[in-house]
Amino acid sequence: MIRLDKLCNWLIIICLAGLLPSIVFIKYLDELGSFAFLTIALADCLFNRNYKRYVPLFVMVGVMLFYLVYTLMFKSYNTTPYVLMDFVLEIKPFLPLLVIMAIRPVLSATEKSTIKTICVVNAILVVPIYFLNSYMVEQTVGHLAYCGAAAFISSLLYLFCSMKPDGSIDKQDKLIGMALLACGLPCMKAKFLAEAVLTLFALWIYKPMMFHGFKFQHMLVGLLLIGVLLAVTWNKISYYFITGNSGTFNPSEIQTYARPVLYATAGLIIADYTLLGSGLASFASYASAANYSGLYYEYGIDKVYGLSEVMPDFICDAYYPSLTQFGLIGIILFIVFWRIIYKKLFILYKQDITKLRYSFIIGTLALFGILIENTTGTIFSQSHGMVMASIIGYAYAHECIFIAKTNIDKQEHITKYNYGK
Numbered sequence: 395m396i397r398l399d400k401l402c403n404w405l406i407i408i409c410l411a412g413l414l415p416s417i418v419f420i421k422y423l424d425e426l427g428s429f430a431f432l433t434i435a436l437a438d439c440l441f442n443r444n445y446k447r448y449v450p451l452f453v454m455v456g457v458m459l460f461y462l463v464y465t466l467m468f469k470s471y472n473t474t475p476y477v478l479m480d481f482v483l484e485i486k487p488f489l490p491l492l493v494i495m496a497i498r499p500v501l502s503a504t505e506k507s508t509i510k511t512i513c514v515v516n517a518i519l520v521v522p523i524y525f526l527n528s529y530m531v532e533q534t535v536g537h538l539a540y541c542g543a544a545a546f547i548s549s550l551l552y553l554f555c556s557m558k559p560d561g562s563i564d565k566q567d568k569l570i571g572m573a574l575l576a577c578g579l580p581c582m583k584a585k586f587l588a589e590a591v592l593t594l595f596a597l598w599i600y601k602p603m604m605f606h607g608f609k610f611q612h613m614l615v616g617l618l619l620i621g622v623l624l625a626v627t628w629n630k631i632s633y634y635f636i637t638g639n640s641g642t643f644n645p646s647e648i649q650t651y652a653r654p655v656l657y658a659t660a661g662l663i664i665a666d667y668t669l670l671g672s673g674l675a676s677f678a679s680y681a682s683a684a685n686y687s688g689l690y691y692e693y694g695i696d697k698v699y700g701l702s703e704v705m706p707d708f709i710c711d712a713y714y715p716s717l718t719q720f721g722l723i724g725i726i727l728f729i730v731f732w733r734i735i736y737k738k739l740f741i742l743y744k745q746d747i748t749k750l751r752y753s754f755i756i757g758t759l760a761l762f763g764i765l766i767e768n769t770t771g772t773i774f775s776q777s778h779g780m781v782m783a784s785i786i787g788y789a790y791a792h793e794c795i796f797i798a799k800t801n802i803d804k805q806e807h808i809t810k811y812n813y814g815k
Contacts, residue, residue, distance in 0.1 A: 398438055403501055411512050414544055417535055417776065418534065424486065428780055431490045435493045435496065438496075464670055469676070472688075494790075495787045513555075516547075518577070523541055524541070543763075543778045547785070549574040550763075552574055554785065561752055572593075583770075585770055602747040652700040659693050660677070663689070668721060679710055679716045680775075683706035713769075713775070732765065738790055739754055754789065756785065
């Protein structure tokens with residue numbers, strides 16, 4: 395008999411092992427992996443009649459189907475095949491997360507050991523890539539940012555698979571996790587530095603519930619954390635949202651000049667297509683570059699380096715501008731979705747803040763990682779984002795199973811006590 399939870403586990407193991415080569419050499423690994431999860435969900439519904447636990451998945455697909463119909467009928471800036479392509483790409487990263495949250499798979503000792511080994515190998519493999527020239531980096535992993543993301547993911551998964559039955563993690567395993575994270579430092583990407591700072595804070599400084607309720611020392615720690623995050627990311631924040639290029643030009647970072655234009659134009663699109671946006675395959679998405687969207691001409695950005703029809707290389711250089719395809723309603727739904735996911739993690743965590751501390755921390759770090767990466771990249775819709783979202787699913791599953799087992803143990807204890815009386 396095929397166990398769906400084991401299929402989920404080995405799908406993640408395969409995707410984790412293919413994390414680095416998936417960008418250049420195995421480009422369809424994330425698509426195959428994500429839709430394998432969808433197939434698992436459909437099989438579970440068809441053969442086991444487990445429809446109820448997939449309600450969030452059905453809602454997400456339903457929302458996306460609405461936008462598909464809306465685009466095809468009212469707001470098509472692209473041809474039907476590319477609108478359909480964007481539909482597939484947009485739902486892809488959500489599938490593993492929602493399916494894992496529904497099935498709640500448990501990793502066996504063998505699977506944990508396998509994952510930890512792959513994490514160490516991934517982190518070690520990124521190191522020699524830093525010594526390659528830019529052309530070789532592009533031909534090997536696509537961009538150094540993927541090395542940082544791989545190190546961050548490997549660190550989180552290693553820590554997750556190092557949790558003991560009581561929810562604790564040995565100091566030695568925490569140090570190994572930090573060593574894996576350190577392998578991403580040479581990428582020198584602001585988003586990775588922000589993720590690294592949050593990880594260090596969460597593992598070594600954070601105390602359970604320290605930001606819930608007012609305590610002066612905790613608020614001071616929070617302000618210091620914000621200050622450190624601003625310090626390591628200020629150059630990028632200033633460039634993208636405050637000063638722009640300030641009259642300077644750096645040919646070695648010419649691709650970064652497209653991103654401020656994407657963010658600025660996104661604001662204009664929201665002003666014009668406020669509620670439901672400009673439709674699928676219209677702006678800042680892969681499909682809008684693969685078959686050049688007419689919207690770029692409409693807003694006069696078709697002459698910007700990296701955003702032109704002859705060279706659309708930097709059109710999907712950030713995820714958030716693509717949300718303008720869905721308008722304010724879509725942006726609100728995106729925010730609400732992640733708020734609900736965080737709330738689910740937090741509500742379970744509150745039931746046993748000691749033993750669920752690290753599963754909550756790791757799941758929350760993965761969530762923040764996605765939100766941070768989306769500012770200047772699109773790994774959310776690639777293998778890295780898929781695995782990162784899966785970490786959130788596994789953290790939630792671990793919390794659910796732990797609480798369920800605790801409740802069963804309590805009930806058994808009460809039954810034995812009453813029977814003894």
